Amino acid sequence: MSPQVSKHGVLNPKTTHFEFFGPFGALVISLGVPFITYALNLGCSEHTGNCSQPYEDLPALLVAAVLEPRWWKSLWDTQVVLTYAGWHAFCVLAWAVLPGEWLEGLPLRTGGTKKYKINAFSTLLLTLGLVLAWILQFGPQSFTYIYQKFPQFITAALLNSVAQAGFVYAQSFRNGELLALGGNSGNSIYDFYIGRSLNPSLGSLDIKQFNELRPGLILWVLIDICMVCEQAVRRGVYRNVTDSLWLVACSQIWYVADCLYNEPAILTTMDITTDGFGFMLSVGDLLWVPFVYSLQARYLVFNQVELGPTTTSVIMALNVLGYYIFRTANAEKNDFKEGIDTRNLQYMTTEGGRKLITSGWWGRSRHPNYLGDIIMAIAWCLPTGFNTIFTYFYPIFFAVLLVHRQMRDDENCAKKYGKDWEKYKKIVPWRIVPYIY
Template structure:
């Protein structure tokens, strides 16, 4: 490819996200700190959820070399690497269909091998076998070495982001439109290349999006459940709140595995490059922050009873229904199907935008379902601490930011047609509210 053609295909990024390089730097530092803070800020080992915030105590810990050494756990690191290798081997040897992604700027479509569900089921089968054979105490090692696993995942995310950034400078690389600013910190964070470390049907970005971190999230929940079972005298003594959190989040993960092809139309895959932002989100933040409710319930067991359990189950499944049906409507429509005869408008560019069904109620109804499920995952922890509700607050901020990014991109793409569309579908996420 000639340099002139390559520069046309990969134009320089002129618009920054996340407040540009300063924001990218702060998030790159803040996510690791935040992940550790969620552990130390809600842990029986540090004195509660939250512990007494004594500045002198915090400074004493941070100034102690032993505290910093405690973040590293060689055995946890080896276990984490073995888990990542398991996911790679499972992708390679388990059968799976080839599915085409969206059309790239080159005019081509990348083929992806999909077998995440098989990987998930294999991991669940092996885990269940270990617990059945040796008892729940055999699967408490994630709980016991939690900090070491966080550190291992952070190192993996940093290494992958750095390798992907370095490899993006090879000739012929297709860059992300938002990751070619020329600023090292920003491009390393946001992701310079659209599909780095991609060979044949393997793609590092889609692999990390749905496999090692997402499945590990559920395995972490199971480890917390096993820890509670070990402390209370068996699986039959596990609280209803722990079962609900584990089953809700397990259903969510299983749903993602089942609907793996749906990720190929998401902004993370179609638009963003693969840098530290996605790497640390996929490998660290998702598995080690999202299991906070289960981790809290280990040392703070809550018995809900049948009435509250029923209310929370309804919350979760209403959210799941909205999330799943909305996504099915969108995926069917994008694949040329319209089984519900949903109404739509056609833009001047020829694109079609849904204006009925769930997508007529708001522009991002799947986000509304996500938020309802997030609330249902937090409610089983009770109301003794606000920390276990961090997920719903964080996710609301994340989804609103993502919605605004998406709306801005659509305004550029569709022009005046987008204004017409917003008049037809005025609500952004929550129908009749926002």
């Protein structure tokens, strides 16, 4: 039987280039991500010294926290697993019933396009409406369940991540399935991790796009609200919630809301256009994002910090600066792609006819939106003070993640544009931070 072909050649060519150090790296990361998630949350809790251990003791602390038998025995809770399954089902139901525009993604190798339903922001608004109504009716103490069962929710999210990755991996062997160019190596460990299927679907539901913006990101918002409720119960009333926790929660909720409001922008990202959906994206979307990115809010529940108006204003200004860079840089790029150039941007034209911006934010660095992301990440951690390194794990990890993404993007652009990319790099030499990197 001859291999399927597209107008560009073989439809699903064999993957010959490995990322993440190949199958061994994929296995290490697959085991390491759940371990780190448990370690951060068990090692930094009010039951293990309030995250105030000396830095030199951290490695032993993290290992001891995860290996402690009493913690392992408490990580499973059937009610929590069912609650999380119900949450995921609610997100699917909201996707199905809430109105939303259907937008076409970028052209596929098959020559066609795929349509995506855009209603993530509506799902967030519905969720917030239901949650706020619940809290007003039953009080803040009724919405502290996630905090009380935090390790068990990690287990539930991990199970869902593994189940989804296993499902789409099995589904990728269906006849006619479009595979990711980087996930068809033939090594089951690597392909399971990196993602074999490019656009796994259940009917018209695109599993990858759904997971990118709904269950994990909106759960992050719910976790932050839960932390505010937990601290409100401990301190008496909402007006006594610390300014530091309000600052963190409101900043992160705004970030998620902005991301979901601008949902169409995700259709041109590497996650959607290039990467397959495997354990890497599944565990990242469902486990890592909500349960690691919320560490600052959870820390402030039991290490309550009062900042005062001056410090609060300075940190808020830093967060606004990061958001301004992030949003205006993305808007500049998206408007330019759509032919709306209100800034008279300069650009160079490649041999293939593509235009690369060489002025504005994109003339200052090749990934100015990443710079805004990093600044916001730092601003979310500053309200926790400097008594622990735990709460600063997020910007450290995020910087490494964005540098890796930048390297992957540069590699792809070098293949795509050839010598034109070398010309472009001479015009815009800085990768993320102007004059530094």
